Amino acid sequence: MANMTAQDLMGSGQRPQTPGERLRAEMLRLVGGLRSEGADDAAVFQSLFPRTILPAEVLETLASALVSGGHVLLFGPPGSGKTSLAKDLWALYPKKVLFVADCPVNDDPFSLVDESFSRTVPPCPFCKSRYAGVSIADLREFRTRDVDPSKVPVREGHLREGHGFSRIQGSSEVFPDNLTGTINLHRLEQLGDPTSPLVLEPGKLLQANRGLLIVDEIGKLPLGTQNVLLQALQESTVSPAKSRETFPAAFVAVCTSNLSDLDNINEPLSDRLQNVFVGFNREHRKNRMIVDLALRDRRLSSRYPDLLLETGVLLVEEWRRSTGEIYELSEVGSNRTMIDIALRSEAHAALDRDGKRTVGVEVFKKGAMDAMLGHIRARGGDSYVQDAKTVLEFLRKQTGEALHRAALEYWCTFFVEVLRRDKSEGKRVLDECRSALKAQPTEWAQVPLPKLARFAEYAAARETHKGGAGDLEVALGAFAIMQELDTFECGEPR
Numbered sequence: 001m002a003n004m005t006a007q008d009l010m011g012s013g014q015r016p017q018t019p020g021e022r023l024r025a026e027m028l029r030l031v032g033g034l035r036s037e038g039a040d041d042a043a044v045f046q047s048l049f050p051r052t053i054l055p056a057e058v059l060e061t062l063a064s065a066l067v068s069g070g071h072v073l074l075f076g077p078p079g080s081g082k083t084s085l086a087k088d089l090w091a092l093y094p095k096k097v098l099f100v101a102d103c104p105v106n107d108d109p110f111s112l113v114d115e116s117f118s119r120t121v122p123p124c125p126f127c128k129s130r131y132a133g134v135s136i137a138d139l140r141e142f143r144t145r146d147v148d149p150s151k152v153p154v155r156e157g158h159l160r161e162g163h164g165f166s167r168i169q170g171s172s173e174v175f176p177d178n179l180t181g182t183i184n185l186h187r188l189e190q191l192g193d194p195t196s197p198l199v200l201e202p203g204k205l206l207q208a209n210r211g212l213l214i215v216d217e218i219g220k221l222p223l224g225t226q227n228v229l230l231q232a233l234q235e236s237t238v239s240p241a242k243s244r245e246t247f248p249a250a251f252v253a254v255c256t257s258n259l260s261d262l263d264n265i266n267e268p269l270s271d272r273l274q275n276v277f278v279g280f281n282r283e284h285r286k287n288r289m290i291v292d293l294a295l296r297d298r299r300l301s302s303r304y305p306d307l308l309l310e311t312g313v314l315l316v317e318e319w320r321r322s323t324g325e326i327y328e329l330s331e332v333g334s335n336r337t338m339i340d341i342a343l344r345s346e347a348h349a350a351l352d353r354d355g356k357r358t359v360g361v362e363v364f365k366k367g368a369m370d371a372m373l374g375h376i377r378a379r380g381g382d383s384y385v386q387d388a389k390t391v392l393e394f395l396r397k398q399t400g401e402a403l404h405r406a407a408l409e410y411w412c413t414f415f416v417e418v419l420r421r422d423k424s425e426g427k428r429v430l431d432e433c434r435s436a437l438k439a440q441p442t443e444w445a446q447v448p449l450p451k452l453a454r455f456a457e458y459a460a461a462r463e464t465h466k467g468g469a470g471d472l473e474v475a476l477g478a479f480a481i482m483q484e485l486d487t488f489e490c491g492e493p494r
């Protein structure tokens with residue numbers, strides 16, 4: 001590996017690959033590995049994007065768009081996971097690459113020595129000048145046959161932010177120069193060092209060269225800026241401001257947009273992107289996974305009963321079903337809100353003056369209200385008051401129902417799957433739960449609670465946020481909520 005040159009590379013049998021081809025190869029490699037381990041389609045596509053839980057069809061569509069070599073536009077309602085998907089894609093992107101050792105923009109060595117590849121992805125002006133003698137003032141075309149491959153030093157490195165990865169946050173303030181960067185040829189003559197930041201200030205497109213470009217909220221970019229991006233997608237090159245030199249800008253572009261900004265995307269640009277609709281999950285299990293994933297990272301210190309976590313998810317699902325399209329309210333039913341219900345409830349538990357550190361029904365209600373109100377897009381006073389009323393009315397009508405459904409599901413799953421619908425056994429479990437609840441935790445060890453143990457085992461397996469509590473305590477916590485809500489229909493008799 002020491003002192004490798006482009007000649008060695010050519011002799012090694014390696015083929016040149018565009019960034020899209022490298023991504024394709026990596027995705028096929030990962031998919032192949034997962035399939036050989038026996039994973040089914042759903043698991044395969046979810047594993048490619050592990051932090052973004054979406055319907056398998058959505059992930060499969062995205063995977064096929066990328067494997068086909070396309071650039072993508074992820075569009076959909078707010079908070080559905082578009083940005084999160086784009087980040088997953090960067091995590092998946094193969095980072096190890098070979099560079100021309102002293103190139104300021106990390107040229108692919110094949111751009112200098114493989115004629116057909118150099119037409120797809122041309123080398124930078126510095127390399128053209130250094131290795132083919134095409135000076136910057138020269139009018140001569142660059143040809144790979146003028147390059148001596150044994151003179152081109154090659155180095156292995158890793159793509160990272162600014163070098164093979166960059167991110168643009170769409171807004172009206174992002175100007176073409178931010179994408180193209182600037183080059184000062186006069187300075188270059190004075191300094192002679194192309195890597196000096198005084199000479200070349202690479203823009204976002206050049207920074208993404210060889211890897212991935214994320215354009216968040218692409219519809220919010222001014223049209224002039226969108227055109228610069230279009231040129232890069234068409235030609236894999238970019239010309240820095242006030243320069244006629246072209247630099248390589250070969251990358252895979254992943255753009256995101258809200259539904260309301262789609263119309264602002266320039267048509268020719270939009271035509272070059274494979275559109276992938278990223279909506280909300282219809283499957284309850286997946287919505288719940290989103291919440292669990294978000295909480296897992298934050299290591300909550302409070303106990304959060306599973307059935308209240310379920311209630312939060314059910315509430316948001318109901319909101320999506322029953323609320324029409326009101327712009328200011330579109331974020332209220334998002335995955336972000338769903339996560340926030342959990343976080344705000346936990347925060348209330350942590351702030352609780354008794355220091356119980358347990359999310360109970362009342363604490364949950366406060367958290368749900370905070371989260372949902374907190375995601376109304378604030379407008380003028382009157383409209384906010386109206387929107388808040390809509391949200392509060394919804395919560396007043398639906399919270400009880402959602403709690404009830406969650407509690408019922410919790411108990412019925414136990415009753416059906418563990419007790420096999422044995423009613424008298426169900427009654428014995430309930431009786432033991434009730435007497436244990438009346439006793440002090442210190443007394444639990446002395447009383448034999450054989451039936452309760454079955455329920456505790458079931459609860460322990462379900463509860464993901466135990467906040468340090470023991471199985472019995474956790475089970476009785478869940479039981480206390482069900483008792484408060486009085487939901488044991490399928491367990492009977494009271």
Ligand SMILES: Nc1ncnc2c1ncn2[C@@H]1O[C@H](COP(=O)(O)OP(=O)(O)OP(=O)(O)O)[C@@H](O)[C@H]1O
Pocket residue numbers: 051052053054076077078079080081082083084085256257258290293335336339
């Ligand atoms: N499908 C999902 N799977 C896992 N997490 C999600 C999902 N959707 C949203 N989230 C979480 O919710 C938050 C917001 O998601 P994200 O920023 O990806 O949404 P978005 O679609 O880009 O929203 P916006 O349109 O407002 O930009 C993040 O913390 C993200 O991790």
Ligand SMILES: [Mg+2]
Pocket residue numbers: 082083084216256
């Ligand atoms: Mg986003």
Ligand SMILES: [Zn+2]
Pocket residue numbers: 100103104105106107123124125126127128
């Ligand atoms: Zn170069």
